[in-house]
Amino acid sequence: VRVLVRATPAAVVGFRKQWLLAVFEGQFLIGRKLLLTVVDAKDEEALNPNASAFVPLAVRAVNDLPVARHFVAAAPGMPTYPADPLDCLARLPMPGCETQSPLTHAQALARRRGYFRNARSGLTARNYWEYWLWLVEIEETRMRFDFAMYNLYDATLRSIPAGMSRPFNDLVGFPRLPEIAGQMRWHFDVTGQPLVALDVPGLLESRPPLMYGDEVVMRTVVVEKKQPTSQVPTGRVDLFVGFVYHVDRRNTQVFVSVPNYRADVPITSRKFNVQFRVCASIMGEMKRALMQPDYESGRQVSIAAEQMVQGFRWVPHLRSLLFPSTQDFLVNARGTITLSELAFVDNQLNFEQRQAVDQIVRSAYGHVPYVLWGPPGTGKTKTVCEAILQVLLGCRGARVLCVAPSNAAADVIVKRLGPFVQAVRGAGAAATSDCLNTFRMLRLNAPQRTFAEVPRDIRGFCSVESSMMTTPHFAPPPLHELHQYHVVVSTCLTASALRRMKVPVGHFTHLFVDEAGQAMEPELIPAITLLGERGQLILSGDHQQLGPAVRSPFARKHNLLLSLQERIMHRRNYLGGQPVGEAPARVRRTWGNNGASQTPAFSSNTVSLAAGAEEDESRAAPGRARSARAARGRQTDGGEAEEEEAEEPDGVVFQQCFTALVNNYRSHEAMLTIPASLFYRSELTARAGTDRTGGGLGWRRLPNPAFPILFFGVEGDDLRDGDHHSFFNNCEASAVSTLVHDLINDPALDFAVTDVGVIAPYRIQVRNIRSVLRRRTLGAVDVGAVEDYQGQERPVIFISAVRSSSRWMKHDEEHGSGILFNPKLFNVAITRAQALLVVVGNPHLLVRDPNWSVFIKYVHRHGGCAGCAMPDEVLLQGDVDLTQQEVHSRRVKEMRDAVTAGPSLGAKADGGWNAEDVGS
Numbered sequence: 001v002r003v004l005v006r007a008t009p010a011a012v013v014g015f016r017k018q019w020l021l022a023v024f025e026g027q028f029l030i031g032r033k034l035l036l037t038v039v040d041a042k043d044e045e046a047l048n049p050n051a052s053a054f055v056p057l058a059v060r061a062v063n064d065l066p067v068a069r070h071f072v073a074a075a076p077g078m079p080t081y082p083a084d085p086l087d088c089l090a091r092l093p094m095p096g097c098e099t100q101s102p103l104t105h106a107q108a109l110a111r112r113r114g115y116f117r118n119a120r121s122g123l124t125a126r127n128y129w130e131y132w133l134w135l136v137e138i139e140e141t142r143m144r145f146d147f148a149m150y151n152l153y154d155a156t157l158r159s160i161p162a163g164m165s166r167p168f169n170d171l172v173g174f175p176r177l178p179e180i181a182g183q184m185r186w187h188f189d190v191t192g193q194p195l196v197a198l199d200v201p202g203l204l205e206s207r208p209p210l211m212y213g214d215e216v217v218m219r220t221v222v223v224e225k226k227q228p229t230s231q232v233p234t235g236r237v238d239l240f241v242g243f244v245y246h247v248d249r250r251n252t253q254v255f256v257s258v259p260n261y262r263a264d265v266p267i268t269s270r271k272f273n274v275q276f277r278v279c280a281s282i283m284g285e286m287k288r289a290l291m292q293p294d295y296e297s298g299r300q301v302s303i304a305a306e307q308m309v310q311g312f313r314w315v316p317h318l319r320s321l322l323f324p325s326t327q328d329f330l331v332n333a334r335g336t337i338t339l340s341e342l343a344f345v346d347n348q349l350n351f352e353q354r355q356a357v358d359q360i361v362r363s364a365y366g367h368v369p370y371v372l373w374g375p376p377g378t379g380k381t382k383t384v385c386e387a388i389l390q391v392l393l394g395c396r397g398a399r400v401l402c403v404a405p406s407n408a409a410a411d412v413i414v415k416r417l418g419p420f421v422q423a424v425r426g427a428g429a430a431a432t433s434d435c436l437n438t439f440r441m442l443r444l445n446a447p448q449r450t451f452a453e454v455p456r457d458i459r460g461f462c463s464v465e466s467s468m469m470t471t472p473h474f475a476p477p478p479l480h481e482l483h484q485y486h487v488v489v490s491t492c493l494t495a496s497a498l499r500r501m502k503v504p505v506g507h508f509t510h511l512f513v514d515e516a517g518q519a520m521e522p523e524l525i526p527a528i529t530l531l532g533e534r535g536q537l538i539l540s541g542d543h544q545q546l547g548p549a550v551r552s553p554f555a556r557k558h559n560l561l562l563s564l565q566e567r568i569m570h571r572r573n574y575l576g577g578q579p580v581g582e583a584p585a586r587v588r589r590t591w592g593n594n595g596a597s598q599t600p601a602f603s604s605n606t607v608s609l610a611a612g613a614e615e616d617e618s619r620a621a622p623g624r625a626r627s628a629r630a631a632r633g634r635q636t637d638g639g640e641a642e643e644e645e646a647e648e649p650d651g652v653v654f655q656q657c658f659t660a661l662v663n664n665y666r667s668h669e670a671m672l673t674i675p676a677s678l679f680y681r682s683e684l685t686a687r688a689g690t691d692r693t694g695g696g697l698g699w700r701r702l703p704n705p706a707f708p709i710l711f712f713g714v715e716g717d718d719l720r721d722g723d724h725h726s727f728f729n730n731c732e733a734s735a736v737s738t739l740v741h742d743l744i745n746d747p748a749l750d751f752a753v754t755d756v757g758v759i760a761p762y763r764i765q766v767r768n769i770r771s772v773l774r775r776r777t778l779g780a781v782d783v784g785a786v787e788d789y790q791g792q793e794r795p796v797i798f799i800s801a802v803r804s805s806s807r808w809m810k811h812d813e814e815h816g817s818g819i820l821f822n823p824k825l826f827n828v829a830i831t832r833a834q835a836l837l838v839v840v841g842n843p844h845l846l847v848r849d850p851n852w853s854v855f856i857k858y859v860h861r862h863g864g865c866a867g868c869a870m871p872d873e874v875l876l877q878g879d880v881d882l883t884q885q886e887v888h889s890r891r892v893k894e895m896r897d898a899v900t901a902g903p904s905l906g907a908k909a910d911g912g913w914n915a916e917d918v919g920s
Contacts, residue, residue, distance in 0.1 A: 055153045058233050062219055062273050063151075068236035071259040073243055123559065123567075125323045132522045133290045135560045140283040142552035150200070150208045152274035157196040157218075159268050160255065195245055195255050196268060203252040204763040205726045205817075208276045212448040214244040216256050218272040240272070246450070285496035289526040317367070317533040322564075324368035329573055329657065345389050345420065346382065353383045356659035360387045360510075361394045363536050365657040369568050372540040372659050375675065375684050376831035377666025380540045381409075381791065384514055385416040387538065391510055392439050392486055400487045401508040403495050403527050405519040405548075407449065409791055413514060414443050414458040414489050421487060442482070444490035444497065445474035461489075476501060483507070492519050496526035506532025515791065516565040517541035520548040524564055539565040544679040545828050546790050574658050666793050666834055668693035668708050670862070674855050675831050679823070688834070695795060696836025698748055701739060704863035710838045711859045712739065713867035718804045726764035727808065727818075732800045732840045733765065735867075737772040739838060740781060740798060753780040757794035759829055761786055761819045765802050786825050789832050797833035801841030806848075826851050844871045 003020065022030045123131050198216070202208065218240040246255040258267055320328040342358060349357070356372050359365060374380045384402075391398050404410040421441040443461040445454070451472070454462060465475040476482060476497050488498070492513075508530050513519065516539040531537065543566035550561040559567075568574060662683050664672055669686035676684035686693075696708045703710070716731025740756055743749065758773075758781060760766045770783045782794070803812070803820050812818035819825045826849075830837065839855075843865075846852040857877050859865055865874075 059153045059273070061233055062237055063275070065219075065233065065235060065237045067219075067239045069238045070241075071239070072241040073257050073259040125319055128322065129290050132525070133287060135555050135558055136283055136286050136290070136522050139550060139552045139555045139560060140278065142555070143278050143283070146551055147208050147276050147278055150202055150276060152198075152200070152272075154271050155198060155218075155274050156271055157198055157256075157258070157268050160195050160197055194258055194260070194267075196258055197253050198256050198274065199253050201252055201721075202726075203247065203249045203254070204767065206249070210244050210247050210254055210276060212244055212246065212450075215277040216242045216244060216254075217275040217277065218242065218258075219275075220270050220272055240267070285493050285526055286520075286522040289496060289499065289529055290522060315529065317535075318528065318531070320367045321369055321528060321531070321535075321537050324366075324568070324571060324573065326573060328366050328368045330364060330366040342390055342394070344386065346386050349379075349383070349386060350663055352659055352661050352663070353379055353386070355656075356383055356661075357387045357390055359656060359659070360536070360538055361390045367534065367536075368573075368657055369537045369539050369564075370657050370659075371565060371568060371574060372538065372661070373542060373565070373569070374540075374661030375542055375664065375680050376545065376828070377664040377688075377793065378661035378684075379663075379665060380542070380661060381412060381416065381514060383661070384512055384538070384540050385413065388417060388487060388510075388512060389420055395509065398486070398510060399508045400510045400512065401495065401498075401527060401530065402487065402489045402512040402514065403492045403524070404489075404514045405492055405523065406515070406787075406790070407445075407453065407491055408788070409515045409518075410443070410489050410491055411455055411458055412791060414441070414461055415455070417441060417487065417489075418458060418461065439486040440484060441487040441489065442477070442485040444476055444488055444494055446491065446494045446497075447473050447475060449474055479503070492523045492527060495530070498530060499526055503530060505530060506535065508535065510536045510538065512538045513540065513565075515541045515546075517543035517563045518546050518548060518790070519563055520550070520560055521562070521564040521567065522560075523548070539568065541565050543569070545824055546787065547824050569658075663687040666692075667831065668696075668833075668835060670708055671830070671833060671837055674858055675827055678851060678854065679827055692795075693835050695749065695751065699743060699746055699836065700748070701742055701746075701866070702864070703866050707859075707862045707864045708836050709859050709862070709864045710836075711843070711856055711865045711867075712838060712840045713843045713865065713870065714804075714840055715842050715844065715868050716804050718802055718808065720808070721764045726762045727802055728762065728764040728768050729800065729802045729804055730768065732802060732804075733768045733772050735840050736769055736798050736800050737776055737778070739840070740773065740778060741776050743796065743836075744778065751796055753778055754782070755795040756781045756798070757789065757792070757796070757832065758783040758798045758800065759786055759789055759832065760784075760800040760802060761817060761825070762802055765800055769800065786819060786829050790828055793832055793834055795834045796836040797838070799829050799837075799839045799841070801839065801846060804842040804845055806845060820846065820849050820852070823851055826855075830855065840867075843868070843874065847871050847873055 003022075018034045018036070020032045020034055024030075200208075200210070203210065220238045220240075240258055242256040242258045244254050245257045248254065342354075342361065344354065344357070356370075360370055372380060372383060388400050388402060391400060402410075402413055404413065418441070421439045441461050442463060443458055445462055463475060463477045465473060479501050482488075482498075482501065482503065488508075490497075509532075511527055511531055513524060513527075516524075518541065528537065541563070543563055548561045548563060550556045552560070555561075660683075662680075663685050665688050667686065667688060672684050672686050676682050693708070696702075698705050701710060702708070712735060714729075714731050714735050716729045718727050718729045720727050736758060740758070743751060743756065744753060758766075758769055760769060760783070763785060766783050766785060770779070773779060773781050773783070799819075801819060803809075803818055808818075809820065812820060812822075819829055830839075839859075843856055847856055853873070856865070856870070857874055860870060860874050861877070
């Protein structure tokens with residue numbers, strides 16, 4: 001029962017106490033004591049200790065004063081992405097608009113939004129380039145707006161001592177790096193300009209997301225005459241333009257190269273207003289690829305409406321990769337799936353994984369994307385690596401480009417391929433396989449990436465450039481040397497460097513995209529445009545896990561956060577997981593009981609995907625829809641799907657271009673029940689052995705020793721760290737450290753410190769948990785954010801939810817932070833554990849999220865909850881034989897115990913509870 005209490009405004013501020021009594025037909029009553037705080041709302045907001053620091057109007061107004069002197073530092077020595085002047089987008093004529101006069105930025109943005117409101121068809125092959133180009137521009141506009149939130153006022157620059165450690169001191173393992181790199185003067189950059197340190201509080205959460213080469217605009221806080229801080233100043237300012245030289249997120253500071261100038265007052269003795277500008281490389285490469293899809297033929301596509309709306313006229317071979325239709329698929333004459341005789345490098349692949357590798361190598365499905373889809377722990381990356389090796393062995397003259405949205409995902413590919421291929425020339429690495437040691441691999445890094453971020457075991461595959469006049473940095477090798485590499489691995493945007501090097505279209509025969517569900521579709525365009533007429537595109541990922549990061553609500557509404565893989569899976573011949581041509585004699589599915597008998601509400605994305613695809617198929621070919629439904633099998637009362645004879649579809653049968661990996665080799669079966677039922681239609685099967693998943697059973701902290709999940713309730717307080725734009729919860733940090741300590745020191749278990757991982761949604765909480773773990777000599781425990789654990793796993797995972805109050809829910813929604821009301825982050829977080837999963841959080845807030853509510857109720861049904869009392873909606877779920885009277889008795893007992901134990905934290909405010917107040 002929910003009761004809404006309305007309070008009339010009071011003339012006197014302070015606490016107000018009142019009783020709320022609920023009388024049930026004169027038989028019994030339930031009483032609750034209400035405590036209200038009367039305060040002026042505006043005063044409370046101004047006095048909020050978690051609010052940002054107040055900036056006087058006179059200090060803010062300095063950014064609008066005219067410039068007296070302008071000092072610009074020399075551009076950084078590393079090669080950075082060139083600036084992309086796209087102001088001409090404002091003059092791009094819209095359909096039905098003939099004027100080409102220059103527009104203001106606001107008018108241009110309004111006209112672009114008007115275009116999307118008037119477009120009824122959405123994304124089509126005809127408006128493809130224009131559609132994405134304008135959405136990327138809108139997203140970039142939003143990024144500029146967000147960057148203004150991180151402006152600094154009255155900031156002080158600090159000098160860097162000459163003896164300070166350099167960011168280039170960790171150069172072990174990099175090839176072709178001369179000794180000059182260790183002799184650089186760190187307090188100056190390579191041009192002799194001084195470096196200064198600038199504190200940026202939000203860096204821990206990558207707010208703003210600064211990187212090497214970003215522009216920093218600094219204005220001196222100087223006025224001609226002294227004025228009160230409430231008045232707008234007059235006069236002129238000195239403007240300095242510097243560049244980010246190094247980002248130190250751990251200490252929340254950046255090193256900036258500033259221009260040399262002669263002045264009586266040193267630059268470190270003055271105060272500045274600091275503004276950060278959006279890096280041109282973030283969106284510039286996507287826009288450049290969308291505007292120039294046919295750079296190889298020498299016809300640079302200009303920005304003109306008559307050419308932008310030509311669709312794929314300039315690049316017809318890309319149409320089938322981005323908009324595959326029925327005529328693009330090859331026909332399977334036999335109507336069955338056969339496997340070739342491949343000598344697999346990894347002999348532990350299951351049937352579905354071998355089938356996917358075989359189909360990719362043969363490329364018998366046509367010039368269309370091949371989709372490798374799989375939930376967490378099903379071996380997608382393992383299959384991709386095997387497919388790359390088999391392509392090198394089985395396809396003559398093959399050249400493979402493998403991209404991923406993040407550096408971490410790309411590094412994993414290099415680690416797994418490393419033992420089988422050669423490294424960069426001069427690195428001294430050797431392959432371990434005789435049949436593959438003739439192939440060479442290159443890890444292409446962005447120039448902005450720091451050396452410390454690169455794992456040591458893959459540094460031999462990286463290309464590094466340095467000289468007396470430039471700082472050591474990552475750079476692609478010369479074009480003639482690049483042609484000697486058989487495999488190139490990079491991030492999606494870094495692959496645009498290959499376009500700028502004029503790598504011929506068609507040089508790469510295969511493009512593999514790992515974690516494709518995490519990339520925006522325009523993010524893949526630079527790599528896709530490198531494929532020739534016979535190039536193969538393989539998309540591997542899971543759109544139910546981490547998706548693209550999109551800031552603009554308008555861009556999110558128009559599907560900028562929809563990955564190419566998810567869009568392709570909606571198309572008819574992919575059928576949301578069951579391609580049209582897949583009609584083998586018998587359906588190879590033997591699901592376990594993973595929640596089949598108790599299925600909570602499915603994910604809306606999953607339902608719409610399956611239902612929409614089946615509806616399209618029903619209209620197009622009823623026989624195909626019947627075959628797809630038959631292939632899914634029938635659910636019996638026991639929860640297992642029967643194997644049925646699938647009907648042959650009417651008409652032709654196409655070659656399979658889709659493989660679903662549904663066997664999970666990572667987690668205990670109990671941990672897969674919730675993600676399987678919420679996101680994967682209960683089609684996720686636990687295949688991991690007990691030697692991997694049974695190690696956590698019997699822990700003394702588990703309320704149910706046979707159930708490897710613990711939800712530990714903590715009613716703490718989530719606090720904001722001032723201007724850091726991050727949150728922390730000290731109560732949860734303490735609870736996590738205590739539980740980790742008990743786990744490591746439990747004599748009945750055999751877990752090492754390195755077997756434990758801790759996940760928190762905010763960087764400040766990550767830092768705090770690391771601090772308390774170090775105090776307990778547990779510093780080797782890996783603590784990271786949810787994004788850090790994408791694609792990772794640990795035998796034991798602890799999750800700190802942090803959020804404990806509803807006042808920051810809107811903040812989380814606007815910034816896409818936190819794991820509340822974020823199904824994809826929730827899915828990633830709870831699927832990282834192998835043997836033991838521990839969640840520490842406030843159940844009274846988490847149950848407001850439908851996914852967390854299902855999870856907590858599931859754990860409570862199996863006796864896995866401990867800590868604070870659970871909310872009534874958890875205690876009163878139908879599977880628990882607990883009446884309302886028993887719940888009330890339990891609540892009364894808890895209150896009596898609290899009175900006996902002494903006053904609570906709020907006792908000073910309301911006088912505490914008296915024994916007679918509790919009642920019976």
